[in-house]
């Protein structure tokens with residue numbers, strides 16, 4: 001796990017070895033501490049270099065121990081790590097960290113215990129504990145501000161953002177960056193500093209910097225964390241811990257860090273966020289009914305891609321590809337869009353501290369389909385119209401290379417119908433990106449009935465290369481994410497009919513932790529998007545069969561409220577009014593609109609609906625249980641392989657708060673029998689709403705004694721699977 005050898009005579013080279021990411025389990029921390037002590041006691045050693053194994057320094061404390069997934073009490077893991085970092089810092093001989101790959105969480109805290117830090121140019125450093133519902137608890141909250149100052153420390157600890165080696169150097173987080181061999185550079189550096197006094201290099205003994213505006217800075221940081229946390233405990237605790245470094249001596253600050261950690265570690269929020277971490281890894285392990293899976297199906301290399309259509313989605317996809325270093329041929333007829341993409345690429349290059357040319361030269365704009373000829377993969381992102389897409393896919397299958405993968409960014413349309421329009425249905429998959437596509441971490445990979453393993457593997461792998469989490473789902477209307485959104489949005493509209501207001505519903509959902517309530521979200525996306533889909537489905541507009549009543553479709557309850565707003569030209573932010581009123585077209589600040597309240601009153605009167613008082617609990621239960629109930633149906637039909645897939649989709653694609661784990665995790669945490677009984681209750685009250693009828697899978701799980709969510713995936717294997 002941790003050995004040391006002597007190199008260049010007097011340098012002890014310590015190698016931290018715990019594949020795949022050299023996580024610091026309790027045993028590994030203890031072992032490394034022993035190795036550090038032995039090296040320090042070796043009279044032939046003047047200086048120590050600490051490095052990782054397999055191209056990475058350290059991915060932090062072992063999250064399986066923290067999450068209670070292995071048989072080691074979590075406090076043992078954290079206290080062994082604290083002891084290790086303290087021992088490294090107290091060493092009487094200089095210790096130099098040689099960082100390549102990543103130094104994250106406890107890995108960076110270990111590096112902060114070292115007296116010097118050398119990083120490879122491609123390395124990434126950060127303290128992501130907040131994303132696990134925790135805080136850096138091995139002295140990181142106390143050492144980091146002493147090294148990089150409070151503004152940077154507050155930001156890095158509270159957001160969990162990682163930084164490049166270049167940014168780390170600019171912040172003073174590392175002493176030197178090399179593009180060569182990091183071990184060699186560290187050994188060379190170590191020999192130079194072997195005789196330097198260490199007192200000032202021990203961060204625990206350094207006085208923290210005290211800028212004149214420190215109090216204001218700390219107060220602002222705390223308020224910002226409280227505002228942005230949306231009920232999450234960890235970001236606020238992170239700021240409180242860093243703030244302690246400004247007001248308390250190191251040992252007392254450390255003690256507060258431990259106390260805050262002791263409160264976070266066993267919390268439901270930390271459990272939920274650690275579940276999300278592992279869920280995001282589980283979803284990469286896809287399989288198809290024929291036996292093909294992530295292990296036995298190699299992806300094809302993508303060295304050139306094409307994007308068709310540079311609207312909102314297409315340009316985000318093009319930017320993601322370029323950022324990953326993949327040359328792109330982009331086809332678009334509207335010159336205005338080319339200028340928008342160019343500006344986006346320039347901004348992205350600046351953000352990554354790259355020259356604009358390094359990105360721009362990777363894009364070739366074209367109007368000619370023949371220029372797509374040598375792309376390994378084409379992503380279509382044209383208008384959401386099945387006939388148009390089918391035509392395009394038919395043409396692509398004649399004009400592209402016979403082995404080119406044809407991918408559609410459709411968010412709901414039938415991928416099998418697109419495949420059937422081509423001569424190579426096995427090379428067609430859905431790649432459903434989320435807007436803005438260069439920002440959002442989710443990719444739904446839609447496996448059609450005829451998609452080949454290589455097509456699925458390539459799309460999944462490409463998502464990972466673009467920095468996204470890819471989730472494989474089967475083809476059905478709306479796939480997993482948008483299909484579940486439908487009952488959620490419908491319940492919200494029914495609640496308006498029954499007496500609620502958009503701001504009341506949104507406030508409840510935002511208090512729950514959603515980034516935006518359902519109505520603000522709908523105003524942002526544009527009400528016309530759903531309107532078009534409903535028109536195509538014969539639910540709205542001229543396609544509704546004559547004689548159908550306004551509030552019923554196909555014998556079930558229907559709310560035409562959103563359609564009526566569209567008919568009034570209220571399409572959301574883009575028109576300056578939707579469910580809310582905005583400053584003007586394109587405005588972002590939502591204010592309640594008296595017009596809308598009159599409109600709702602009139603609507604209710606017209607349909608003989610007596611408004612009633614609706615409490616928070618009902619809003620939450622009806623919206624969220626209807627959504628999760630659809631999730632159970634998706635699992636029962638085999639559209640998604642497990643609850644982890646659905647939860648990952650909702651946390652990364654739909655703003656579900658990570659500290660609540662995801663919809664399936666949430667209902668499991670509430671208790672399946674309780675959720676079933678509430679759905680049965682709502683179903684009795686609303687017999688004409690099929691989405692409230694409890695799914696067979698939910699009933700089955702309750703009948704089986706409500707097994708823990710970690711067992712559902714296995715249980716589902718016995719059911720029908722399309723994946």
Ligand SMILES: C/C=C(\C)C(=O)SCCNC(=O)CCNC(=O)[C@H](O)C(C)(C)COP(=O)(O)OP(=O)(O)OC[C@H]1O[C@@H](n2cnc3c(N)ncnc32)[C@H](O)[C@@H]1OP(=O)(O)O
Pocket residue numbers: 020021023058059060061062063064066078081102104105106107128129132134135136137138278281282
């Ligand atoms: C108090 C708390 C303290 C002090 C902490 O340190 S908490 C941990 C903080 N560290 C992190 O949050 C980093 C988490 N890991 C990652 O971000 C990434 O895994 C990575 C950047 C380190 C590597 O990414 P990648 O190459 O894409 O690999 P995977 O993410 O797929 O991971 C590979 C397998 O390693 C397992 N893993 C990763 N990190 C840890 C960890 N810290 N502890 C335990 N296990 C870890 C991960 O689950 C994958 O496992 P399998 O799915 O292959 O079984």
